[in-house]
């Protein structure tokens with residue numbers, strides 16, 4: 001990855017009566033623009049997200065989506081849907097007077113990138129995607145009900161601990177009740193347990209520093225509440241919508257590179273492969289020694305190679 005840099009501009013954009021979004025610009029003000037779409041949803045951006053792009057070639061735009069990161073009000077679920085964020089991305093593009101831009105996103109960021117591109121294909125120069133996630137019921141079931149639990153039994157035991165046995169047949173719904181409880185301690189304890197499950201399973205080799213992020217009250221609250229809100233609503237999409245041939249036909253012409261960890265248990269390779277089957281024009285790299293995280297060496301290396309390759313488009 002490129003060395004860490006600081007933004008040359010930070011700002012906010014009011015997108016509704018409720019939501020004001022934080023965004024920042026770094027790299028080359030006259031470079032080719034790229035929008036970075038963070039994961040979660042609710043994960044927010046961090047300073048290392050700037051490092052996937054050449055600071056000489058790219059005007060790097062990081063956006064904290066509704067309720068995420070430095071956007072306000074934090075963790076707000078009001079007017080917070082996939083399609084509200086797609087509209088926000090367009091508002092930001094117009095605010096920055098950008099005609100077309102590269103789009104980069106991993107995990108939920110890949111979901112949002114596909115939803116944005118299928119909604120506004122004429123605004124997308126290229127797509128670099130990692131850990132493909134399309135919010136199908138099968139994907140949610142694998143990670144939150146019966147799948148990843150077989151590979152990380154000790155972390156799974158901690159994940160189910162706050163949930164009474166009779167409610168464990170639907171973990172997303174059970175957590176929805178606790179994440180929206182009237183009791184603040186119940187909410188934050190559930191948010192930390194939800195977040196810890198994802199942080200503990202995001203890398204092939206468990207990273208204690210990554211897991212420790214789940215102990216940050218503000219991060220955990222936003223990450224857990226917003227993720228769970230989207231998942232109980234199936235991402236506000238038809239099941240499999242982003243993989244439908246009619247939707248892929250809208251973006252088939254857009255250059256796209258996908259980086260997918262072989263041992264990604266959060267967003268397993270089966271979805272990236274399903275995308276390749278319906279969109280054979282994409283380049284799909286399955287990284288033999290990586291999991292879900294963009295920061296794992298094998299994933300990061302190919303992501304940087306992809307942004308370097310697309311910079312001159």
Ligand SMILES: CNCC(=O)c1nnc(C(C)(C)C)o1
Nearest residue numbers: 039040041043044107108109
């Ligand atoms: C199911 N959510 C996967 C996702 O989008 C995601 N995984 N980790 C992240 C952060 C790096 C933002 C914490 O986001």
